Amino acid sequence: MKKFSIVIAGGGSTFTPGIVMMMLDNIDRFPIRTLKLYDNDGERQAILGEALEILLKEQAPDIDFSYTTDPETAFTDVDFCMAHIRVGKYAMREQDEKIPLNHGVVGQETCGPGGIAYGMRSIGGMMEIIDYMEKYSPDCWMLNYSNPAAIVAEACRVMRPNAKVLNICDMPVGTLRRMSQIIDKEPKDLEVRYFGLNHFGWWTSVKDKEGHEYLPQIREYVAENGYLTKVEVDTQHMDQSWQETHKKAKDLLAVNPRYLPNTYLKYYLFPDYEVNHSSCTYSRANEVMDGREKTVFTAAKKIVEKGTAENSGFTIDSHASFIVDLARAIAFNTHERMLMIVENNGAIANFDDDAMVEVPCIVGSDGPEPLAQGKIPAFEKALMHQQVTVEKLVVEAYITGSYQTLWQALTLSKIIPSAEVAKNVLDDLIVANKGFWPELS
Numbered sequence: 001m002k003k004f005s006i007v008i009a010g011g012g013s014t015f016t017p018g019i020v021m022m023m024l025d026n027i028d029r030f031p032i033r034t035l036k037l038y039d040n041d042g043e044r045q046a047i048l049g050e051a052l053e054i055l056l057k058e059q060a061p062d063i064d065f066s067y068t069t070d071p072e073t074a075f076t077d078v079d080f081c082m083a084h085i086r087v088g089k090y091a092m093r094e095q096d097e098k099i100p101l102n103h104g105v106v107g108q109e110t111c112g113p114g115g116i117a118y119g120m121r122s123i124g125g126m127m128e129i130i131d132y133m134e135k136y137s138p139d140c141w142m143l144n145y146s147n148p149a150a151i152v153a154e155a156c157r158v159m160r161p162n163a164k165v166l167n168i169c170d171m172p173v174g175t176l177r178r179m180s181q182i183i184d185k186e187p188k189d190l191e192v193r194y195f196g197l198n199h200f201g202w203w204t205s206v207k208d209k210e211g212h213e214y215l216p217q218i219r220e221y222v223a224e225n226g227y228l229t230k231v232e233v234d235t236q237h238m239d240q241s242w243q244e245t246h247k248k249a250k251d252l253l254a255v256n257p258r259y260l261p262n263t264y265l266k267y268y269l270f271p272d273y274e275v276n277h278s279s280c281t282y283s284r285a286n287e288v289m290d291g292r293e294k295t296v297f298t299a300a301k302k303i304v305e306k307g308t309a310e311n312s313g314f315t316i317d318s319h320a321s322f323i324v325d326l327a328r329a330i331a332f333n334t335h336e337r338m339l340m341i342v343e344n345n346g347a348i349a350n351f352d353d354d355a356m357v358e359v360p361c362i363v364g365s366d367g368p369e370p371l372a373q374g375k376i377p378a379f380e381k382a383l384m385h386q387q388v389t390v391e392k393l394v395v396e397a398y399i400t401g402s403y404q405t406l407w408q409a410l411t412l413s414k415i416i417p418s419a420e421v422a423k424n425v426l427d428d429l430i431v432a433n434k435g436f437w438p439e440l441s
């Protein structure tokens, strides 16, 4: 079997060790010859890089491992770039969450004003790594799961329409794992139909390979418990705030009982509840810094101190194995069925062709082929249209540097109550994002 060369962009990410461990766990299905980490923060990346060097020497000495901040070294001779960058890191995530909250508005990483602010930062960073990839390894594919995925995907569509970038999200994967537990199945046994935007969609069918429909059974459970399950299904979505989010799916279902909701819809359908249950001084960013970031970086430092990765504390992110499935689909033309963020072009029959939507696709060597999801009802369509227009306006504002356009984007966001609040939030975000956003006028 061919062995592949991989670069992880955002090598200093808290997800890097889990993904490397996951790739080692899948090495028979997806052999690796070279693994490189790339980050523009050399100091942060080196902590994980040094630890992973030790781990790989012990567990997979055949893999040529390195870490670098030099784009040419990172992107030369690679088949796949797995991208998970966070432009501005957690310090800016904290601002994205707290600035809107100080104005009485939901502060969230990817939804509403927080997501818009993060999007305005991410676009430049994403375009930069796409350009490096195209310059140094023109045949390489980027598997991108950097957030906010909806805005990043729209920016790719408009700014780099021919780039080999696949945009994917782990949230539907995580929720499907929960659904599979509810009905006592394996996720791989299930096939779904789904439509929406990223962090903004609905499952319309969950069937096993024999064609049995489980949606009514799952719905009955979610109506009582949300997506809260008894057993831990992944490590990423287990903190207290996530437990509340899984539970809240119960109320989302009550609004729209026909389909099973993506958990992120809570920020759009219950923004007042969300604000009342958030703290302006301790947000999700703080929870992640005190939790996942501390755990991962402490484990890395211990490995380096002891000189061995035995009992390291690095855990396999098994829930991220969809990344290997996606790479295999491209590399081996497996025609795996996966939810991807793609240009609509009729997949949702009564929705704009040029919207970046999240739908099931068959993925092979030429990339994703979206599966037709038919027409969608008025309620979901109207919500999606409002939200996709916000995402398009953000990308337009980034390209044109227009204050007015970004103000309109914020004003249109369902999460923000008025143009006045939108302006106040925007003005604070501009100050906080100096040096990260293009100058607006």
Ligand code: NAD
Pocket: 009, 010, 011, 012, 013, 014, 015, 016, 038, 039, 040, 041, 044, 045, 084, 085, 086, 087, 088, 089, 090, 125, 126, 128, 129, 145, 146, 147, 148, 149, 168, 169, 170, 171
């Ligand atoms: P993190 O801050 O720990 O890591 C991100 C890394 O990206 C940092 O080391 C940072 O220095 C680096 N970086 C920032 N800008 C860069 C640039 N221009 N070039 C190269 N590197 C750059 O963040 P994290 O919490 O581990 O999350 C990483 C990313 O993955 C985020 O975008 C997050 O939203 C995303 N994420 C996506 C999914 C999904 O399935 N879509 C799931 C979880 C996290």
Ligand code: LMR
Pocket: 109, 147, 236, 237, 284, 288
């Ligand atoms: C993360 O940092 O884990 C996010 O990408 C999602 C979350 O947990 O808020």
